[in-house]
Amino acid sequence: MSIEQKNTVSEENTFVDSKDSAMLFSQGEECLLSGHFAEAVSLFKQVVACGDKSGPLQFNLGLAYVLSGKIDYGVEALGKTVDEDGDLDLNLVRLANPKLTAQVADSLKRAAEDSTDLNFIIKAAAAFLVLNRFPEAQSALGELGEQDNLLPQLFLWRSLIFDKFGQYSEACQAAERYCSRHKDDAYGFYALGLAHFHLKDTAKAIEAYRQALGVVPGHIKASLRLAQAYMLAEQYSQVETILRGLLESHPVCIEAYFGLGKCLEKQYRLDEAADYLSKAADLTPEAAEYQLAAGQVLKGLGQNARALDYLRKAAALCPDESEVHYCLGSVLSSLERFSEAAAELEKASKLDPRSSYTFYALGVAYARLNHFDKAIAAFSQALELNSKAQEVHYEIGVLHYRSASYEEAIKELEVYSKSSPLDSRPRYYIGLSYRALGHLKEAEQLLLEAMKDSVSQEQQIYFDSADSLQKGQTSASLHSLAEAALRDLPDRKSDFFEASMLQFFGTKAVRLHQTVQEEREYSSNVEDSLFQFMSSLSALTDLRDAYCQSHSQRVAAIADILSEAFEVGEELKNGIHVGACLHDCGKMALPDMAMYYVDNTDNDADVKECNELYKQHTLLGYENFSAMPFPDGVLDAIQDHHEAWDGSGFPVGLKGEAIPLAAQIVGLADYYERLLTKGGNQGTYTKEAALQLVKDGTDKLFNPELVKHFELEFSKINAKLESLSD
Known part of the structure; x- marks a missing residue:
């Protein structure tokens, strides 16, 4: 089911400023829903007396009349719903109770079957149309046979019924016959315009709508539909003129805001478009189409936080619409909330498994989460759906490289390189x-x-x-x-x-x-x-870190002293030095938000995702240098310097002597050096306070023997660090 079908919303085309009439209307709705139909009729009639002739008012008045037993008055009011509100797609008001609507339809059906009054039957058919009971409307008019010579209005209602059932040629013929006899009826030309529009005959639709406006210059729905036809014809200046004029006379006409926003978007005037589309969405929070449109244009402007609000509303209103979940996932990816993005894009791919761009976006999200197998599967599906998307070969190739499948990487990347030799x-x-x-x-x-x-x-x-x-x-x-x-x-x-x-x-x-x-x-x-x-x-x-310049050099200096204290061999000593220099090189592949590990006592989802990305830097560094013939200890230091003596570290959770010595030494050196700087979320400590924290980490973070050597070499370490600062 499309967004338009799911979000048929009412519009009050006559806008009443009176607070009294608004209060009376609200009270009437309450009486209608609570079963006090006579009281509802009385309240709605008072609103009419205030000058309100809007479609929703006539609709509710018609319901109240029928349910109170006054069928003739009811069909009259329901018929006026069409006259006043125009477009039948918008006549189901927000508070129309399905149970009450069904009761009204049943009452009308019995009355129409018992009636011999042709005019009543036609009005009953109109009421069925307003109630979206199209088969009953068709049945009622069908019983009139060919008596239409006496009742030319029959052609109009037949046109509307044909239009609702998608029989647009028949709708057009019926509307033309009606208009030939009623050249002063704006709604007849409006119905003719609808039929031509659905037949994709834009020029004739424009002509019919203009004739409707020639009869009734203020016909809101004809104005809106004329703007829609001009939009289809890409005559954007005409669209702007019509809709801006409509907003001058009806400043809260929601469809005008929406149409003008879409027109500006077509012209790439996104800042202006965002103002009008967000206005339409704010005025109609129950319309998923409007929420989606506002979210999309804000995403195009890079205002992802605002876009996210509208798209979440659209998803809540329309959970089975793939486009909504795709846009939501794209915005979450732009905000680097990749776990949430992947979840939304998975929903979109299940709702529309033929969308190549959804699978491509899903691949990007999984790649950023380092879920390489899932990312490759998503990209491969995108490529299967759209073989012309050569960029996907590049993405798959990079993922194969990151997964150490080097021959597969070369194969995919060469395919892309042939299609894009300048890249x-x-x-x-x-x-x-x-x-x-x-x-x-x-x-x-x-x-x-x-x-x-x-x-x-x-x-x-x-x-x-x-x-x-x-x-x-x-x-x-x-x-x-x-x-x-x-x-x-x-x-x-x-x-x-x-x-x-x-x-x-x-x-x-x-x-x-x-x-x-x-x-x-x-x-x-x-x-x-x-x-x-x-x-x-x-x-x-x-x-990469303004607070940690020379950090690696200082870590290497500390590691050199500890290596000598442990009396390691010359080759391992060299390996520890190089490993200390390169221990954080994997951070070059991280986004700025993930440069540090942050305590997450509040279990914040964004912080959790950043911390998970941060933990990847050891593996990324190892992956980048794993093929190099380094001395012993280099790769151990890069990959395992965040492992902890009690097994609580990462990336694997090695414990005790299972942690390579090079990683133990570089890990302690890295920890102490960071305590002395402003890096990360640890703050700055004095040398004595930092030493105490190292000692507190004995048997938890660090090898007890290593801590003893660190304490013995404490003065030498600090003297070396001071010399590097000079």
């Missing part, structure tokens, strides 16, 4: 995949191509240096280029060139390192280059 992103990830598979020469070339494709004029000097390095010129350029990147290109979050450059450095450093191992030449120069690169990369990682 450097697939070459970047193909290069990373080749590097992970050990094909370093191919990886270097692809990463260099990715740099070349995304280089700006300001970055040309860095590319030239990298190109020289690739051609075998001095490796000293590696250090100078990394230093330049650190100094001039700190904003990695939006700079694809820099990402490519850093990965190129990493791959080049590995190849240089491998060359040393194979040929036993230039060992010191290559190892220096590797460590220089790692230092630069760790510094770039720290730049």
Whole structure:
């Protein structure tokens, strides 16, 4: 069922400002619903005396008359509902009780069957139309046979019935016969316009509506339908003129606000459109169509928090409409509330399993949650539904890379690269995949191509240096280029060139390192280059956090002292140092909101989601460097430095001696250094207070033996940190 069918709302086309008449109308509705029909008639008649001729009033008055036994008066009032309100789709008022409506219909049916008055039968048929009892209306008129020569109005009601049953050609013929005999009846031309509009003959619909307005210039529904026809013809200036004029005379005409908002949206005047669509939604909170439209245009403006309010209302009103859940999921994704987004998009995909864009959005949400299998399944379904969506191959390829399925990643990314040869992103990830598979020469070339494709004029000097390095010129350029990147290109979050450059450095450093191992030449120069690169990369990682600049360098200094205290071997000591430099490198892939772990005593859903994202940084770091031939301890430090001695840490929950020593040392060094800075949600502690917290973590967070060594080396550690601050 569509939104329009689910949200037929009433509009008072004659707007009564009198508080007395509004109060009388409300009292009349209460009497009607409580069974006091005579009192309801009296109250509604008083409202009529105040000058109100609106469709909802005539509708309720007709119900009250019929239920009080005055059938003739009832059909007269119900017939006026059509005359005054025009569009039958909007005649079911909010408080129309289905039980009462059924009682009225039964009374009318019996009266029509017993009557020989043709005029009464026609009015009864009109009443059936107002009550949305179309078969009864058709039956009543059908019994009149061909007596229509005596009653030309019969053509009008037959036209409306045909229109309701989707028989638009027959509706058009009947309306034309009626209009040929009643050239001064605005509603006849209005009915003719409806039939032409449904037949998609926009020009004739416009002509009929204009004739209706020529007879009755203030006919609200004819004005609205004329604007709708002009909208279909893309004559937007005409639409604006009609609807702005309508709002001048009827300042709370909801359909005019909605139509004008949609017209402005079509012209990409989204700020103005948002004002009118949100006004329509606010005035009619029970109309899901209006809530959805307001939410969509606000989403387009990036006002996602406001859009979310309207879309939640639309979903509550219309829970089985896929478009509502899709839009809601998209907005939640924009707000980085990916768990909620995935839930809404799952609903949308079940309600409309043929929507490729829904599955694409679902894939994006699952990818951001690191649910790779679900993301790949959603993207694959999107691709099956729309094989022309080549961008999906890129998304699937990246996910395969992140899942360490490197050959599958290369396959998907090459498909996308062929369709979009100017896009450097697939070459970047193909290069990373080749590097992970050990094909370093191919990886270097692809990463260099990715740099070349995304280089700006300001970055040309860095590319030239990298190109020289690739051609075998001095490796000293590696250090100078990394230093330049650190100094001039700190904003990695939006700079694809820099990402490519850093990965190129990493791959080049590995190849240089491998060359040393194979040929036993230039060992010191290559190892220096590797460590220089790692230092630069760790510094770039720290730049993500304004409070933690030099954090990795300070953690490495602490880790070096603890490694000596534990008397670890030289290779492991080097591995611990590199691991300390790179322990937070996975944070480069996190959104800003997830840079810290936040205590969540209130069990806030947003905080919980951010914390879950934060926990991924250890795995992301490990994943990025897992293919590199690092010394022992590097990958352990990156992946496990948040594990706890009692098993309460992450990502796996390792316990006791199962936690690698490199991870234990880097984890304690990281903890202490953060206590001394303003990073995270921990605040700043004095050295003595921080030491006490470390000691309090004995047997909980840290190995007791490690804490003892830390306490013995406490003065040396702080002296080293002070020297780094100078």
